[in-house]
Amino acid sequence: MAVRKIKADKLFDGEKLLTGKIIVLDDEGTIVSIENDMQQDVACFQGILTPGFINCHCHLELSHLHGAIPKHTGLVHFLLAVLKLRNHEENMILDAIARQDALMYERGIVAVGDICNTTHTIARKKISKISYRNFVETMGFFPEIADARFTLAHTTLQAFEANEQHAAIVPHAPYSVSETLFRKINREAAGKIISIHNQETAEENKLFLGHPGGFENFYKQLGADISFFVAPFKNSLQAYLPLLANAKKILLVHNSFTSEEDVAFAETFAMEKNIALYWILCPNANLYIEHTLPDVEVFIKYKCKLAIGTDSLSSNDELDVLSELRTLKQHFPSISTERLLQMATCEGASALGFSGLGRIESGKKPGINLVDENLNLIKKIT
Ligand SMILES: [Zn+2]
Known part of the structure; x- marks a missing residue:
């Protein structure tokens, strides 16, 4: 299974704003895991990653x-x-x-x-x-x-x-x-x-x-x-x-x-x-x-x-x-x-x-958006 790793300045997981986390996704957009950011091959974005x-x-x-x-x-x-x-x-x-x-x-x-x-x-x-x-x-x-x-x-x-x-x-x-x-x-x-x-x-x-x-x-x-x-x-x-x-x-x-x-x-x-x-x-x-x-x-x-x-x-x-x-x-x-x-x-x-939406958690496929601090959409990631 191909996986994709992404991170941004902040991650909003549905409840809290976090820093220093990466999201590992499979090629269908399902979240495989949330991990600490000390890894290679991570796509970096400026802004906040949020659930759909x-x-x-x-x-x-x-x-x-x-x-x-x-x-x-x-x-x-x-x-x-x-x-x-x-x-x-x-x-x-x-x-x-x-x-x-x-x-x-x-x-x-x-x-x-x-x-x-x-x-x-x-x-x-x-x-x-x-x-x-x-x-x-x-x-x-x-x-x-x-x-x-x-x-x-x-x-x-x-x-x-x-x-x-x-x-x-x-x-x-x-x-x-x-x-x-x-x-x-x-x-x-x-x-x-x-x-x-x-x-x-x-x-x-x-x-x-x-x-x-x-x-x-x-x-x-x-x-x-x-x-x-x-x-x-x-x-x-x-x-x-x-x-x-x-x-x-x-x-x-x-x-x-x-x-x-x-x-x-x-x-x-x-x-x-x-x-x-x-x-x-x-x-x-x-x-x-x-x-x-x-x-x-x-x-x-x-x-x-x-x-x-x-x-x-x-x-x-x-x-x-x-x-x-x-x-x-x-x-x-x-x-x-x-x-x-x-x-x-x-x-x-x-x-x-x-229950499968609204949170960035492993096993869920919530859709992922990238927004700026003023709550404008930068882009839809998945
Ligand atoms: Zn109405």
């Missing part, structure tokens, strides 16, 4: 909406625009999916947690070099349509499973899923990874606290009356999280308006129910839509599991995990490079359940 990156939240099927929706209009306007614009000619949708899947791979991304409302991405995923965890999204705020929506989600789920694509049915967001639909999802959630858009806008908490706000207007514009909804008079997360108690893992995505009390509540609840809870940060999308960011220091204070998502190209200029890290570094300079890289690698891999 994990994008925990994407909507690949919306890639054709790149640049279609104006920035900083708020989530309610954004959602109405997506509903209006998402249907395009199928060829255009499929071309954009293929292009962005290839681009993510070139940017050092090896695994993606992808939200799916359609089956458009299946063909590309079957030949992709990226590993996908598919989250088939369901929504419906009116309890009487829960059965129909859940049946529809099952049809999409079966299409993914028939093509050997791992998939699970997940709720869209607290403001778009009825308690009846939450209970149906939870009934099938045992052993599964559930993902949900959480507290992406202040309007979501207002709805759950019984304050007037943007979602009445949202539903009115869709021709619907939500006066039936009885507010639980607590922040959304505290109201709906108990409805997902059967899940093995829950990925809370965005968290821009999550309070410290919400974090404490969710972490305690998850511990009691033996749920692995991950907070997925999508800073570029938060700046794009709401021009805001989550209070990341609170999550660090509570030692939360943190990972990174790009969201879709309808709310981001690029699907690039490193770009998300650079945004976090710029706005939260106290967070170390080591901590940021953990979010983009080992914690992301663990959130999506890819």
Whole structure:
């Protein structure tokens, strides 16, 4: 077996930044061993070697909406625009999916947690070099349509499973899923990874606290009356999280308006129910839509599991995990490079359940990237 030895100024193994180490790889990119640097025939690079990156939240099927929706209009306007614009000619949708899947791979991304409302991405995923965890999204705020929506989600789920694509049915967001639909999802959630858009806008908490706000207007514009909804008079997360108690893992995505009390509540609840809870940060999308960011220091204070998502190209200029890290570094300079890289690698891999990815360890084939100190990609090594 031919082996290749590489080293750089630093090695980030998924957890720690190390110096004086070399990686021994076989010709398929599997790590044979990590050894001390006192050897011949080692290819040397300037920068930091890292495991391949994990994008925990994407909507690949919306890639054709790149640049279609104006920035900083708020989530309610954004959602109405997506509903209006998402249907395009199928060829255009499929071309954009293929292009962005290839681009993510070139940017050092090896695994993606992808939200799916359609089956458009299946063909590309079957030949992709990226590993996908598919989250088939369901929504419906009116309890009487829960059965129909859940049946529809099952049809999409079966299409993914028939093509050997791992998939699970997940709720869209607290403001778009009825308690009846939450209970149906939870009934099938045992052993599964559930993902949900959480507290992406202040309007979501207002709805759950019984304050007037943007979602009445949202539903009115869709021709619907939500006066039936009885507010639980607590922040959304505290109201709906108990409805997902059967899940093995829950990925809370965005968290821009999550309070410290919400974090404490969710972490305690998850511990009691033996749920692995991950907070997925999508800073570029938060700046794009709401021009805001989550209070990341609170999550660090509570030692939360943190990972990174790009969201879709309808709310981001690029699907690039490193770009998300650079945004976090710029706005939260106290967070170390080591901590940021953990979010983009080992914690992301663990959130999506890819045990062979996210760490540079013998026997794993995580993909290897070379980045500079400012978290720009120099090149993809394997
Ligand atoms: Zn999203």
